[in-house]
Amino acid sequence: MSTIPESFPERVGRTLRDGRFTAVILLLPPALVLFSLFVIVPLAESGRYAFFDWNGYGEPADWVGFENFERMFGHSVFHQAIWNTIKLVLVSLLVQMPLALALALMIYRKTPTNAVFRLIFFLPFILAEIAAGLIWSFVFDGNYGVAAGITHAFGGEPYFVLGDRTWAFVAIMTVIVWKYFGFHMMIYIAALQGVPQDLVEAAKIEGAKTLDVVRHVQIPLIKPAIMVSAFFAIIGALQVFDVIIPLTNGGPSNSTQTVVTYLYTFGLSRLKIGFGSAVGIVLFLAAVLIAVFYQRFSNRAVSR
Amino acid sequence: MKKCNCAIAIALTALIGTPVMADTEITILTVELDDQAQKQYYADIAKGYEEANPGVSVNLEYIANEAYKTKLPTLLQSDARPDAFYSWGGLTLSEQAEAGFTKDISSLVSEELKAAIPDGTLDAFRVDGKLVGLPLYVSDVLFWVNTRLTEKAGVDHKAIKTWDDLLEAVKTLKAAEITPIIVGGQDKWPLHFYWSYLALRMGGGDALPMAVSGEGEDFTSEPFVEAGKKFVELIELEPFQPGFMSANFDTAGTLFSNDEGAFHLMGGFTYPGIIKQAEAGAPLTDETLDVISFPVVEGGAGGDVTLGGVNGYVVTPGAPDETVAYLEYMLSVDNQRRGGASGFWLPIVEGSQDAIENPFFRKQADDVAAASHHQIYLDQYLGASVGATVNDISADLAAGATTPEEAADRIQEAWDFR
Numbered sequence: 001m002s003t004i005p006e007s008f009p010e011r012v013g014r015t016l017r018d019g020r021f022t023a024v025i026l027l028l029p030p031a032l033v034l035f036s037l038f039v040i041v042p043l044a045e046s047g048r049y050a051f052f053d054w055n056g057y058g059e060p061a062d063w064v065g066f067e068n069f070e071r072m073f074g075h076s077v078f079h080q081a082i083w084n085t086i087k088l089v090l091v092s093l094l095v096q097m098p099l100a101l102a103l104a105l106m107i108y109r110k111t112p113t114n115a116v117f118r119l120i121f122f123l124p125f126i127l128a129e130i131a132a133g134l135i136w137s138f139v140f141d142g143n144y145g146v147a148a149g150i151t152h153a154f155g156g157e158p159y160f161v162l163g164d165r166t167w168a169f170v171a172i173m174t175v176i177v178w179k180y181f182g183f184h185m186m187i188y189i190a191a192l193q194g195v196p197q198d199l200v201e202a203a204k205i206e207g208a209k210t211l212d213v214v215r216h217v218q219i220p221l222i223k224p225a226i227m228v229s230a231f232f233a234i235i236g237a238l239q240v241f242d243v244i245i246p247l248t249n250g251g252p253s254n255s256t257q258t259v260v261t262y263l264y265t266f267g268l269s270r271l272k273i274g275f276g277s278a279v280g281i282v283l284f285l286a287a288v289l290i291a292v293f294y295q296r297f298s299n300r301a302v303s304r
Numbered sequence: 305m306k307k308c309n310c311a312i313a314i315a316l317t318a319l320i321g322t323p324v325m326a327d328t329e330i331t332i333l334t335v336e337l338d339d340q341a342q343k344q345y346y347a348d349i350a351k352g353y354e355e356a357n358p359g360v361s362v363n364l365e366y367i368a369n370e371a372y373k374t375k376l377p378t379l380l381q382s383d384a385r386p387d388a389f390y391s392w393g394g395l396t397l398s399e400q401a402e403a404g405f406t407k408d409i410s411s412l413v414s415e416e417l418k419a420a421i422p423d424g425t426l427d428a429f430r431v432d433g434k435l436v437g438l439p440l441y442v443s444d445v446l447f448w449v450n451t452r453l454t455e456k457a458g459v460d461h462k463a464i465k466t467w468d469d470l471l472e473a474v475k476t477l478k479a480a481e482i483t484p485i486i487v488g489g490q491d492k493w494p495l496h497f498y499w500s501y502l503a504l505r506m507g508g509g510d511a512l513p514m515a516v517s518g519e520g521e522d523f524t525s526e527p528f529v530e531a532g533k534k535f536v537e538l539i540e541l542e543p544f545q546p547g548f549m550s551a552n553f554d555t556a557g558t559l560f561s562n563d564e565g566a567f568h569l570m571g572g573f574t575y576p577g578i579i580k581q582a583e584a585g586a587p588l589t590d591e592t593l594d595v596i597s598f599p600v601v602e603g604g605a606g607g608d609v610t611l612g613g614v615n616g617y618v619v620t621p622g623a624p625d626e627t628v629a630y631l632e633y634m635l636s637v638d639n640q641r642r643g644g645a646s647g648f649w650l651p652i653v654e655g656s657q658d659a660i661e662n663p664f665f666r667k668q669a670d671d672v673a674a675a676s677h678h679q680i681y682l683d684q685y686l687g688a689s690v691g692a693t694v695n696d697i698s699a700d701l702a703a704g705a706t707t708p709e710e711a712a713d714r715i716q717e718a719w720d721f722r
Binding site: 163168254 | 405721
């Protein structure tokens, strides 16, 4: 059956008649208003504040142009924060995701034992970030924590990794990997369970070893899931904040700041709202860039 | 029709009559207190005032410390603005006044009360000569001493008068394998006490106000660089407990209570924590506790200057006059005496100081009374931004991450950019 293509006025007329238009008129405003009020307006506002030196009192009046941005880009702590954020992205992609994938491959089959392991590996993710941070600050504590137990057992001097400028961020990265690998693992498990079993078996009949099956059958088939998890890992790494505050609060000597803790420490708690907004804008642009890049990259990957 | 008019007349009378009878509500916003006894003290005062003034209800609100500081600007600009809010004074208060969030209460406060509070203390709540709030109490930072440990090492803590004496004591304690000083370095502000006190000892009470007003030399001048150098002299002896940069104020308090170190430089507000720990079985009790003033630096200009807080309440525009009356009630000699006797802080109104019986607070009160100048904590006095920089450089000096000269430069830079 062939249909005659509608002309534009016809289509508009039909939309109006069949009630879709009314539905749009009725249903769009609540979402639009809420979205504008809580996303668009604050974004635009902080875009404006970024050009003022403003302490949050009254209306911003002291226009400083790009000075906030200049100060930020010239600030050594900001460089450190950026570098730490990059480290987090790398650790998420190169340590956390392979670890999650390896575990997922081990326990993706539906057996009772695997269910127990899945629960155990997923537990850290369920924990609130602040709680996780506090728990680990006890673990790392050189006087009373697990770390103290270890150094004591070996007869060593008490060691305080969170007070060490060189190693504090390594400790934080460890906590972050521990906290989020379960989430990525779950994504992989779901995807792996969707891989048709006959493909795996066919490969095995052809003489493929377990590792070959993983490399040539399973990983290619769960690629979309890996892409999604990579996206979450990157965006998550950009936003790390609440694990750090209870662990080191950005210290010692600002060696464990990330972009978000930097924004909080140097913008909010110092009441330099204009400066904080400028940091926020930079972070927002970075996130948008990554999202756009990801879209193009994943579209190309899928269409291929 | 006539009936109708009557009704309106009655309604009108009722309306006009209302303000006399109606409840005036005063909202006082304060930083959350861990000390339940002190919280009860404020609740009792509010109750007492309500009983003495029928028709006025006092509403005490609390917000946790960090959130308090960041939420306040928003709250002050909203309809939920409190009638009075807790303040540390300093540049933050000036900025609030500049933005129009404070009320000039100069004429509302009785002359008797003004005369009963030392002028220097009252000044903390004056902006451009106008009184915008009332201080409630003063606190003082000094060394808390664990005498069991000093005795064990053979250190006579009472004989520590100069900075060099302190350095010697640190060496003796270290030789006896006792941690000389406990500090919560992660919070940074406990370290800022050292730099602040040393800057005050070097430059006297005037150097800071002069640097702030721009009339004197700036923060890169000698007293501030010297303060860093003196601090480094101490740091080089490694006086703090292992891992002091990963300990916060609470951890430090626990360590000090458990005989883990001999000295703790802290304000009077650390005392309720010591009592609580002692009650829970910690070895440090009143018997093994003592306090000494921060030592004098030879060649410095400010031997007797004290560092601490001047805290009170700021009145906001549109607050009912009862707010000021309530603050005056809080400052009544009776209430002040009760606060002083309970060891919450140092009362400020004339005739209340002798209520302080606790020897540790007695010492603080005497030091402050004898001081030529009582300096507000620098992280408050210099405002949120520059104050945080002072905390930062103090922590960096302690961690060996910066030099005294660089530290002074960073403060000046933050000051220029504030």
